[in-house]
Amino acid sequence: MSEAKKLVEIKHLKKNFPIPRKITDVLTHKPAKSVKAVDDISIDIYEDEILALVGESGCGKSSFARTIIRLYDPDSGEIIMNGKDITKLSRSELRPLKKDSQMVFQDPYSSLNPRMTVGDMLKEEFLYHHICSKEEVNGKIADILEKVGLSQDAADRFPSEFSGGQRQRIGIARALAVNPKFLVTDEPVSALDISIQAQILNLLKELQKEYSLTILFISHNLNVVYYIADRVAVMYLGKIMELGSTRDIYGNPLHPYTNILIKSSPNLDPRKRDEAPAIQGNPPSPIDVPPGCRFASRCPKAKDICFKEMPELKEIQPGHICACHLYD
Amino acid sequence: MENEENKNEKLLDVKDLSVRFYSNGREMKAVNDVSFHINKGETFGFVGESGCGKSTTSRAIIRLLADNAVVPEGEILYNGKDILKMSQAELRKVRGREIGMIFQEPMTALNPVITIKKQMYEQFIGTNMAKEEKEKKAVEMLSLVGIPNPDKRLNEYIHQFSGGMRQRAMIAITLAANPKLLIADEPTTALDVTIQDQIIKLINKIKGQLGMSVLLITHDLGVVSQMCDRVAVMYAGYFVETADTLTLFSKPRHPYTKGLIDALPSTEKKDSTLKPIQGTTPSLAELPPGCPFAPRCPYCEAICNEKMPVMKEVEPRHFSRCHFSEKLIGATGLISAEGGDK
Amino acid sequence: MSVKIKKKSSINPSLLLGLIITSVFVFIALFPSLLTQYDPIAMDSKSMLAAPSALHYFGTDNYGRDIFARTVYSTRLDLLIGVGAMIVPFFVGTTFGIIAGYYGGKIDAIMMRILDIFMAFPYMVLAIAIVAIANAGVNALFISMWLVGWKEYTRLVRSEVLVVKNAEYVEAAKVLGYSDFRIITRSILPNVLSSAIVYGASDIVMCMMSGAAMSYLGLGVQPPTPEWGAIISGGKAFLGVAWWIMLFPGIFLVLSGLGFSLIGDGLSDILRQKGR
Numbered sequence: 001m002s003e004a005k006k007l008v009e010i011k012h013l014k015k016n017f018p019i020p021r022k023i024t025d026v027l028t029h030k031p032a033k034s035v036k037a038v039d040d041i042s043i044d045i046y047e048d049e050i051l052a053l054v055g056e057s058g059c060g061k062s063s064f065a066r067t068i069i070r071l072y073d074p075d076s077g078e079i080i081m082n083g084k085d086i087t088k089l090s091r092s093e094l095r096p097l098k099k100d101s102q103m104v105f106q107d108p109y110s111s112l113n114p115r116m117t118v119g120d121m122l123k124e125e126f127l128y129h130h131i132c133s134k135e136e137v138n139g140k141i142a143d144i145l146e147k148v149g150l151s152q153d154a155a156d157r158f159p160s161e162f163s164g165g166q167r168q169r170i171g172i173a174r175a176l177a178v179n180p181k182f183l184v185t186d187e188p189v190s191a192l193d194i195s196i197q198a199q200i201l202n203l204l205k206e207l208q209k210e211y212s213l214t215i216l217f218i219s220h221n222l223n224v225v226y227y228i229a230d231r232v233a234v235m236y237l238g239k240i241m242e243l244g245s246t247r248d249i250y251g252n253p254l255h256p257y258t259n260i261l262i263k264s265s266p267n268l269d270p271r272k273r274d275e276a277p278a279i280q281g282n283p284p285s286p287i288d289v290p291p292g293c294r295f296a297s298r299c300p301k302a303k304d305i306c307f308k309e310m311p312e313l314k315e316i317q318p319g320h321i322c323a324c325h326l327y328d
Numbered sequence: 329m330e331n332e333e334n335k336n337e338k339l340l341d342v343k344d345l346s347v348r349f350y351s352n353g354r355e356m357k358a359v360n361d362v363s364f365h366i367n368k369g370e371t372f373g374f375v376g377e378s379g380c381g382k383s384t385t386s387r388a389i390i391r392l393l394a395d396n397a398v399v400p401e402g403e404i405l406y407n408g409k410d411i412l413k414m415s416q417a418e419l420r421k422v423r424g425r426e427i428g429m430i431f432q433e434p435m436t437a438l439n440p441v442i443t444i445k446k447q448m449y450e451q452f453i454g455t456n457m458a459k460e461e462k463e464k465k466a467v468e469m470l471s472l473v474g475i476p477n478p479d480k481r482l483n484e485y486i487h488q489f490s491g492g493m494r495q496r497a498m499i500a501i502t503l504a505a506n507p508k509l510l511i512a513d514e515p516t517t518a519l520d521v522t523i524q525d526q527i528i529k530l531i532n533k534i535k536g537q538l539g540m541s542v543l544l545i546t547h548d549l550g551v552v553s554q555m556c557d558r559v560a561v562m563y564a565g566y567f568v569e570t571a572d573t574l575t576l577f578s579k580p581r582h583p584y585t586k587g588l589i590d591a592l593p594s595t596e597k598k599d600s601t602l603k604p605i606q607g608t609t610p611s612l613a614e615l616p617p618g619c620p621f622a623p624r625c626p627y628c629e630a631i632c633n634e635k636m637p638v639m640k641e642v643e644p645r646h647f648s649r650c651h652f653s654e655k656l657i658g659a660t661g662l663i664s665a666e667g668g669d670k
Numbered sequence: 671m672s673v674k675i676k677k678k679s680s681i682n683p684s685l686l687l688g689l690i691i692t693s694v695f696v697f698i699a700l701f702p703s704l705l706t707q708y709d710p711i712a713m714d715s716k717s718m719l720a721a722p723s724a725l726h727y728f729g730t731d732n733y734g735r736d737i738f739a740r741t742v743y744s745t746r747l748d749l750l751i752g753v754g755a756m757i758v759p760f761f762v763g764t765t766f767g768i769i770a771g772y773y774g775g776k777i778d779a780i781m782m783r784i785l786d787i788f789m790a791f792p793y794m795v796l797a798i799a800i801v802a803i804a805n806a807g808v809n810a811l812f813i814s815m816w817l818v819g820w821k822e823y824t825r826l827v828r829s830e831v832l833v834v835k836n837a838e839y840v841e842a843a844k845v846l847g848y849s850d851f852r853i854i855t856r857s858i859l860p861n862v863l864s865s866a867i868v869y870g871a872s873d874i875v876m877c878m879m880s881g882a883a884m885s886y887l888g889l890g891v892q893p894p895t896p897e898w899g900a901i902i903s904g905g906k907a908f909l910g911v912a913w914w915i916m917l918f919p920g921i922f923l924v925l926s927g928l929g930f931s932l933i934g935d936g937l938s939d940i941l942r943q944k945g946r
Contacts, residue, residue, distance in 0.1 A: 056520035057491070069845055098847030111838035115860035124856070125846060163608055164378075174842065193377035193547065198591035198604035220521060223550075227593035227602060250595055264525040266550030268596050269663045270573040273554055275533065277526040280474075282490050 004046040007182055007214045008068070013041045013077035015060075015067045019287065035286045037063035038074070039238035042313075045182075050208060050215045052229035052246075054222060054261070058286055060238040061218045065184045068216070069101045070094065081182070099129050099178035106187035108167035112159035118145075118170055119155030125177045140177075147210075148173045149203060165196035172203065176211065183208075184216045189224060201228055222265045226250055234258045237286055237294040240313065244320035254322040257295050293325065301326060338405075339509055339541050340366040340389070345402030347381075347388050347565075349612075356612040358384045360565040362402075363639070366509065371535065371542040373552045373573075375588075376562035379609055382545045385562075386511050389543075390423050406509075424451070428507035432514040434494035438486045444470075444497055445482040451505040469500040472537075473530060492523035496530065503534065510535070511543045516551060528554050549592055549662065553577065561585050564610055564620035567639065571646040578665035581648040581656045583625045589662045596663070619651070627655050685936020691929030695922075699746040708739035711894045719912045729914035731904060740896040741919050747897050748926065751808070752878035755815035760870050762816075763823025768862070770824065771831025772854055778828075785821055793818050793880070801889045811881055811890040819873065823866055830862035864941035871934025875927040882923055898923045 015038035021030070037060040045051050053061045066072045068079055070086060078085045081101070086094065105111035113121065122141045126132050132140050141155050148169040159167055168188060175183055185204070189197040205228060208215055219225050225232055226246060233243040234255065242255040253259045263278040281298055284290065290297060296306040305325050313323045347359035359381045366372045374382035387393055389404055391411060404411040406422060414422065431437040439447055448466045457465070470478035473496040481489070481497075489497050495515065502510065512531065516524040532555060535542055544555055552559055553573060560570040561584065569582040580586045590603040607624040616622065622632040631651055639647045642654075650656075698705065708726075714734030722729040728737035770781040797814035804810040834840060835858060843853045882899025884890035891897040893904070898919040905915025 056522060066841075071841055071844055095847045098845065101845075103842065103845045105838040105842060107838055111842060113839045113843075113857055113861070116856070128846070128848065128852075165608065171842075174846075178846065193609075194549075194588055195377060195591050195605035196608070198593070198602045199606075201593065202602060202604060221593075222521065223593040223595055226595045227600070261521060262595070264522045265595070266525070266528065266548070266554045268550055268553050268577065268594060270553045270556075270577065273532070275529060277522070277529045279522050280526065282492055282523070 004049070006044045007047045007081065008045040009078070009080040010044070010068065011042050011078040011080070013038055013064070013067060013079065014075045015063055015072055016075055017063075033287050036060075036238045036289055037286065038067055039289075040077075041238075041240055043233060043240065043243065045214060045216060047181075047214055048208075048212055049230045050217055050228055052217045052219060052225040052232045053235060054219055054225055054232060055235035056220055056261075056283060058237070058283055059235040060286070061235050062186055064235070065103070065186050065216060065218050069103055069184055071103075100180055101182040101184065102175035102178060102180040104168070104171050104175050104183065104185040104188045107191055108164040108171065109191075111171050112167055112174075114159055117156055117158055118150075118173075121170075121174060122155070122177050125174065129178050131178060144173045144177055147176070147207065149199075163196075164192055165199060168192065168196075168200050169203065172200075172207070176207065179211070180213070182214050182216070184218070186218045187220070188217075190219065190221065197224070204228065222250075222262060234261065237283060237289060239294055240323065241295065242320075242322045242324075243313070244317075244322075248317070248320045252320075254316055254320065254327065255295075255324050256299050256301050256326075260300075293323075337367045338365045339368050339407065340543070341403075341405040342385075342389070343403040343405070345385065345388060345404065346400055347384055347393065348398045348400060349394070350396045350398070354613040357615055358397075358565050358612055359388065362565075362567055364560055364567065364570060366541050366543060368508075368541055369535075369539055370557045371532075371544060371555050373544040373546065373556035373559040374562055375546055375549065375552050375559055377547055377609060379564075379612065380562040381565035381612075382562050383513055384565075386429075386513055386543060386545050389511065390427050390429065391419060392423075392429075424502075424507070425454075425505050426507055427509045427511060428502040428505060429511040429513065430495075430498050430502050430515050432517050434486060434489075434498040438494075438498055438501070440486055443483050443485055444501065447501050448482070448504050451501060465504065469504045470497070472503070472534060473497070473500045474526075475500070492519060492526055495519065495523070495527050499527075499530070499534075503538065503540075506538070507540065509541045509543060511545070513545045514547070515544075517546070517548070524551070531555065549577075549588065550594075561588070564615060565612060566620060566649060567647075568621065568650070569646075569648045570639075574663075574665070575643075575646050576661075577663050578661040579646075579657075580659065580661050581642050581646065581653040582650050583627050583652075583656065584621050586656055586659055587624070587626075592662070594662070619649075627652050682936040682939050684932045684939065688929050688932025688934075688936055691925060692933060695745055695749060695926045695929060698742055699749050702739075702742045702745065705742050706736065706739045708736035710735065710739045710743040710896045712736075719908065721912075722914050728918040729912065731901075731912070731915050732908060737901070737915055737918055740901055741898065741922055744896040744898050744901065744919065745922065745926070747808075747891065747895070748878055748881065748923070751811065751881035751897075752874040752926075752930070755812055755819060755877035755881065756870055756873040758812075758816045759819030759823055760866065760873070763820035764827045764863070764866050766820065767824040767827025767866075768831055768854060768858060771828040772835055772850070772858060781824070785824060788818065788821050791818070797880075797884060798889060801884075806889050807892055808890065811884055814884075815877055815880060819877070822869065822873070826869055827862050827866050830865055831858055834858055834861050864937075868934050868938040868941065871930050871937060874930045875934075878923065878927060878930075 016034040016036050018032055018034040021032055041064065055061045063072065067074050074087055079087050086097065119141055122144065123137050126137050126140055142152055145152060145154055150166065150169050162170065189200050192200060201224065207213065217229055229246050231245050232249040234241045234257065236257050242249065242258045249258060250262065253262055260278045279298060284297060292307040292309055293311055296302045299306065303325060311323045311325045313321050314327060316322050316327050343363050345359060345362040349356040349358050362385055374385065376382050388399060399412060406426065411422065445466060448469065449462055452462050466482055467478045470481060475481055475493060475496055486494060486497060516527050519527065528551060531542065546552060556573050558572045559576050560567045561582065563584050569576065569585050576585065580589060587605040591605055593602055605624055610620055616633065618633040618635055619637050622628045625632065637649045637651045639649045642648050712735065716734065717730050718732055718734045720726055720730040726736050726738060728741060730736055766781060770778040796818055800814040801810040804813060840853065840857050843857045881890055885897050885899035886903040891900050893900065901919040902916045905912065908915055
């Protein structure tokens with residue numbers, strides 16, 4: 001992967017969600033608070049790779065995903081695709097580029113318009129983005145349904161007639177219909193049963209090869225990530241704590257949080273049961289973020305400096321980056 | 329872990345239980361011919377995918393089913409008495425008191441408009457506890473589940489608790505009634521992995537301290553591994569395999585169990601391919617005459633489509649409902665039986 | 671345990687009954703002359719306040735006018751009032767609701783404050799004020815009902831939009847680069863319309879009742895034009911001696927309202943099931 005081309009370069013991306021102030025706060029000049037969902041993240045995503053973003057709820061991974069495809073507007077930072085910084089483009093300049101990046105959503109039960117048939121939904125995409133002519137539409141619909149493993153009569157049916165796994169296939173078809181280069185999948189299998197999950201994961205792997213897709217795979221499930229990802233980034237409270245190849249992250253986790261995440265995943269061997277949990281307590285609130293390292297308050301290896309200074313992301317080994325004072 | 333199968337050690341003994349639902353003129357065979365027992369102090373798990381009947385079975389035990397449900401046959405013996413034949417008064421003594429239940433979502437399982445304290449005190453109704461005793465016990469329960477500042481938090485509402493704390497609060501309230509059997513329906517499914525880890529360890533610890541039995545319902549094999557002594561795998565309302573956890577994971581003897589194991593992504597699997605189970609679960613209103621798993625089963629033969637297999641003891645205390653369970657002898661399980669990973 | 675086995679129903683019974691009743695009234699509205707040969711405004715001094723009989727099915731009023739004819743001929747006007755007074759607020763209110771809900775922010779804030787202002791006026795006070803300005807009559811009736819009727823649709827649709835706009839399929843539409851207009855018409859509107867439609871069915875009933883009430887008060891339809899409320903009003907003074915003047919138009923009013931209500935119920939059941 002040494003000479004791999006970068007598809008997306010993200011530099012110092014920030015996205016805050018301000019908390020609405022009560023009028024009493026305004027009058028007493030209380031400072032406005034915000035949730036720093038994405039707090040200065042810089043990362044490169046290479047062509048044809050599957051990069052996983054893992055973290056627990058509230059870490060900002062969903063917000064990050066939505067900011068990259070510009071569902072949310074970033075507060076600052078750059079997102080460079082094809083040499084263009086898409087944060088600086090107007091909505092009309094952005095429109096033709098929309099089809100380059102698409103998203104597959106988490107909840108199969110709310111990610112499809114209940115009032116449109118599958119065929120109508122796909123037809124609208126094909127025609128709106130001038131993927132093909134009116135005459136060719138039915139052929140293209142048949143094509144893509146087959147690619148995602150659905151029968152041809154799916155086109156005339158409404159989402160409510162399908163199971164969770166089938167709806168996710170439809171969601172994937174919707175994303176792929178416009179031939180994107182970059183696919184962001186937000187917990188695409190979390191709501192599915194084990195046997196269906198495996199079907200969808202294999203489908204994504206196949207399609208990635210066939211369409212030469214670059215995938216940003218968001219998940220909280222470390223086992224799924226282990227199976228599908230080439231590289232893994234670990235997020236905590238809006239910041240990236242560690243980034244490396246799947247083998248490096250799982251085989252040699254550098255950051256204490258990564259270690260704890262991996263340890264928390266239930267061991268499949270009933271003979272290996274610990275009594276104490278990997279970590280106690282909850283993540284702190286993303287509103288009043290403490291200075292210094294985000295993880296310091298819960299870190300088993302925290303030193304004084306960790307509470308004062310935010311550690312920088314440093315390359316500890318080739319391709320393996322970590323933000324932790326342990327490696328200063 | 330292995331209790332002697334002494335008759336008076338059995339806390340719950342379910343025999344040939346079936347549950348039917350009727351909706352839109354159709355009959356759904358939600359639970360079929362289910363038999364199992366839970367000994368004192370053990371954790372028994374139901375594992376299966378959505379719609380397999382695990383939740384329905386658990387609710388049938390305390391007769392918490394909807395109006396359109398019927399139990400055409402079966403016995404649910406709790407300490408020797410059949411719950412299905414109990415009067416409302418007897419049932420009320422069992423529900424919540426002898427058998428408690430915790431759910432997946434604390435926000436919907438607990439009352440959002442009354443304090444934790446009040447909900448806890450509801451558990452003390454019928455006991456003749458003095459006010460100070462109640463307060464002491466309430467604080468004790470919150471500490472037991474690891475909630476800091478219990479006396480302050482007693483007076484709070486459930487929405488003032490965060491994620492894992494909510495689960496703990498729900499567990500504390502349920503346990504305040506001192507149940508002998510705790511039914512836990514997907515208690516960690518909605519939680520982050522670090523919180524799930526905490527709750528698993530918490531339930532394991534409390535179970536030992538209080539001498540409780542646990543019936544765990546889940547779709548997560550990892551949670552099963554970390555919590556259960558014995559497991560039943562469910563499919564289309566049937567038990568298809570039961571065994572102790574180690575045996576089930578290392579020597580599965582039913583194609584569905586094997587299918588689940590092969591489809592499970594895991595950092596502990598050296599093999600980097602995932603074999604999904606083809607097809608989808610059958611509708612409970614249209615179960616085929618033979619084995620319900622036959623359409624998806626790689627070992628399926630003619631007899632599988634015609635005749636429903638019965639539960640057979642394939643080795644001591646290991647049961648499988650399959651005509652060809654011997655075909656799975658030697659199949660690789662999730663873990664190797666000799667200790668250490670596959 | 672008790673068991674309820676529900677048969678699979680092919681058509682919703684409320685909807686069916688509602689449609690039957692309403693069709694009957696629509697027929698009456700369209701072809702009143704088929705049902706009676708009397709002229710609704712023709713007076714007959716020879717049979718005033720006559721009781722119901724084979725000659726006058728519903729009796730006559732104090733001017734000798736046949737009540738059956740008057741009631742039957744009112745149907746068209748009353749149905750028109752019901753539907754006409756509802757349809758404009760339906761479209762206008764829904765549009766406002768969608769815009770306020772979808773765009774949020776300042777637009778929403780301003781629209782909601784306008785809504786609050788209109789909420790502050792009791793319906794009848796506003797109606798009377800408008801009638802005073804515009805002169806009593808059917809036009810005044812429509813104008814006042816249009817001015818007060820849109821609020822409910824706006825509120826209803828806006829809250830539905832607030833829910834729907836955060837759904838992932840709307841996010842997906844945005845990610846696909848669709849224009850706001852396309853997102854609103856194809857993703858948002860079809861999913862919020864059902865509650866507006868169901869409300870609309872009951873709104874027809876309310877508009878008919880309001881129209882009748884206004885005419886009863888002398889603010890709406892003016893004599894001698896027959897309209898159920900007006901007829902009922904006219905019969906007030908004769909309640910003791912000629913109860914039939916108030917009764918029969920009243921029954922028609924209630925039944926036609928029932929018809930629309932049942933349609934609303936039926937639609938609500940069907941649309942709710944279709945939801946997911």
